[in-house]
Amino acid sequence: MKITFLGTGDMFSVEQHHNSMLAEFGDTHLVIDFPESNAKALKEYGFPMTDIHNVFITHLHEDHINGVQMLGYYAQIVGDRKPQLFIHEELVDPLWNILSPGMRYTTDGERTMSDYYDIVPLPDGGTFELGGVTFETFRTQHVPGMVSNGLLAKPYFYYSADSTLDQERVQQAAADVQLIFHECHMHDLVIKSHTSLQDLQQLPAEVRQKTVLMHYHDEYADADKRAQFNREHDLRMVGTLESFELAV
Template sequence: MAMRLRFLGSGNAFTVGDGNWQSNMLIESKDGRRLLVDCGSDARLSLAEQGLGATDIDAVYVSHLHSDHIGGLEWLGFSTFFNPAAGRPRMFVEQNRVARLWASSLSGSMSRSGMAKLEDYFDVEPVPADGGFEWEGQRFELTGMLHAMDGPVPLISFGLRFETGRGRFLITSDARFEPERYGALYEWADMIFHDCETTYRTDGVPAPSGIHAHYEELKTLPAGLRAKLWLYHYQPDWRPDAEADGFRGFVAKGQAFEI
């Protein structure tokens, strides 16, 4: 089955400059249907730049509840709900996040005086943390990645792994550098789209945040593994020479991959 992964943007949550957008993606089927992988606050603008709008989205996957991944869901939900010609997009989200997505993030503006619910806007399909979902004949498996620690509580972002006739693919979503935790997963994949921050102090010293894998951390991976990695979710402006360091490169806004 022929599919395409297209990056609407490849920048981090606070990207301004470089002409880039936040790292939200589209998976496009051979029949032209579109699965939006996260719908951040830049989504309506990054989609419009690609000549697309809310009614062009058939389904949305939510990896976790930060605004660069869900901040555009109000726009998507309202744009289809109030359009009589539009259907409800399907929504895939890890089952323990469904209630929080509505109660803590969307209900304040979308509940319409308490009368509406998430299911009015989306065909919600909860997914077990250790499970997956089917879309357009393709199976996608949720892959929990440690994003940050909220005190003693781990914040998990759910990436996606999937296998097609072209190989085995991993999209990390937001993940700390934890090679001892993900070594087997890295070995399994033929191509990895890995979030990568590029923060440095003014004197050139790396300044990792501890909530995303840092470029200098990823550089310590074995050469064979670095050769699988496309890097995204980076800061605007200066970036190291990823290809010279053995990576496939930094993903550019709008770049598409045949998967």
């Protein structure tokens, strides 16, 4: 499995793309979240946007979904098939409420979400399978009352999505995966909806050594700054368009 980060920035990033990850495996792929910055990242990476067929949506903060309208239109107008959208069942209608002012009315009449996407609604803890890989979803603790989901793909990766640290879940998953992709705001302050570096430093050393930080602020858009951080810590930061090869 080849993992490539299409973006590693937080909501407020202007110097890097918003957080999104592409996993390529067998003859298929999955993109986690779809910010508008993915269009540029995919072009830079050399992956045509018409070849994006599978997207998982973690939650509905704008920086994770503001490319979903573009992808839906692009797939219909330039491409030849609808992408699949894997999404928690309670987020389907709220997502359409966000998209519909720009997507409901078309020159060919009224449209609904399923005209643009093959929706795969997932219950709490739901799983889906692609290319022989099972993706297990789990609820994350991001903002109270808001549905937000992470992903576990054994034996490959754990993906925290936007979340405070769920130490028990991360430690349990660590035994089954090669890498843990965890959000980390990297500010020297408390943000109640996110994980700090201090939080992640509480993890056991063997877990930290598998942990890769994503969704951080623009101070770390600088590659030299990340390299210095990576030399000084046992967990490491990933940059936009950086890839990892994960063995079966």
